[in-house]
Amino acid sequence: MNSLAQMPRCWRLASKPHKFCPGCGHGLALKALGIAIDELNIQNKVVFGCDIGCSLLAWDFFDVDTVQTHHGRTTPVIAGIKRARPEVIGIAYMGDGGGYAIGSQHLVNAASRNEKITVILINNTNYGMTGGQMAPTTLLGQKTETTPYGRTVEEAGFPTQGPEMVKAIAGENAYVARGTVANVRQLKRFFLRALEHQIAGKGFSFIEVLSSCPTNWRTNARDTWKFLEEEMTKYFKVGEIGVTAAEKEVAACPE
Numbered sequence: 001m002n003s004l005a006q007m008p009r010c011w012r013l014a015s016k017p018h019k020f021c022p023g024c025g026h027g028l029a030l031k032a033l034g035i036a037i038d039e040l041n042i043q044n045k046v047v048f049g050c051d052i053g054c055s056l057l058a059w060d061f062f063d064v065d066t067v068q069t070h071h072g073r074t075t076p077v078i079a080g081i082k083r084a085r086p087e088v089i090g091i092a093y094m095g096d097g098g099g100y101a102i103g104s105q106h107l108v109n110a111a112s113r114n115e116k117i118t119v120i121l122i123n124n125t126n127y128g129m130t131g132g133q134m135a136p137t138t139l140l141g142q143k144t145e146t147t148p149y150g151r152t153v154e155e156a157g158f159p160t161q162g163p164e165m166v167k168a169i170a171g172e173n174a175y176v177a178r179g180t181v182a183n184v185r186q187l188k189r190f191f192l193r194a195l196e197h198q199i200a201g202k203g204f205s206f207i208e209v210l211s212s213c214p215t216n217w218r219t220n221a222r223d224t225w226k227f228l229e230e231e232m233t234k235y236f237k238v239g240e241i242g243v244t245a246a247e248k249e250v251a252a253c254p255e
């Protein structure tokens with residue numbers, strides 16, 4: 001078992017130090033994922049897909065087969081690979097712009113088809129790579145390049161609650177959770193469960209990761225952590241997302 005201080009075995013050493021900004025959460029999320037891959041000993045079976053946006057900087061992050069695609073299209077590309085080669089472990093890795101806005105139709109349809117893949121979506125409340133525009137996850141009142149006076153419900157609606165949406169679509173066949181780079185041990189546990197769900201052939205698994213983007217938030221270390229741990233978690237609840245007994249009953253109703 002790796003300790004958190006070690007580099008995961010499945011990381012590609014030649015691409016380290018990595019290319020993310022200092023303080024970026026992507027590196028922590030990919031560390032938790034790397035440890036989960038090591039613990040399950042599945043490095044030779046994983047096909048990793050990364051999206052457009054800062055997630056694409058992970059194209060050479062792991063020593064595993066990797067494909068890079070466009071906005072949310074990572075989901076159907078990985079689903080296609082999984083259908084053609086059911087023995088692989090398919091992981092689609094993307095940002096909130098790619099997954100919830102530009103390519104959201106793919107997430108919705110993959111969830112409703114219960115594709116047997118694992119989707120990991122980094123929620124940093126903005127479009128990181130292009131300079132910090134509003135994303136579906138931008139919090140109410142949050143200032144971004146395109147919401148200089150703060151996001152309002154009237155103009156832009158409520159921030160997307162992705163895991164809750166996916167769970168509502170995919171139901172009990174899916175393993176769904178929201179983790180945070182502020183708790184890497186818990187995040188690794190969620191990744192383990194998601195990958196085990198796929199290995200057991202049970203169906204779709206989806207993990208949203210609350211993550212930091214100090215470059216576009218324009219925050220120092222203390223304020224970055226504060227925004228991640230205090231502001232984001234008020235609206236985005238961390239934990240595994242279940243289906244209540246009442247919801248199951250409604251789903252079973254012929255009407």
Ligand SMILES: Cc1ncc(C[n+]2csc(CCOP(=O)(O)OP(=O)(O)O)c2C)c(N)n1
Binds near residue numbers: 071099122128130
């Ligand atoms: C169809 C299309 N629209 C817009 C862009 C420009 N673009 C590239 S990356 C990006 C933002 C991605 O943001 P997100 O998915 O949140 O990832 P992050 O960079 O925050 O990790 C955009 C809008 C594009 N490449 N193609």
Ligand code: SF4
Binds near residue numbers: 215
């Ligand atoms: S712009 Fe934001 S999301 Fe992209 S690498 Fe820098 S800190 Fe990370």
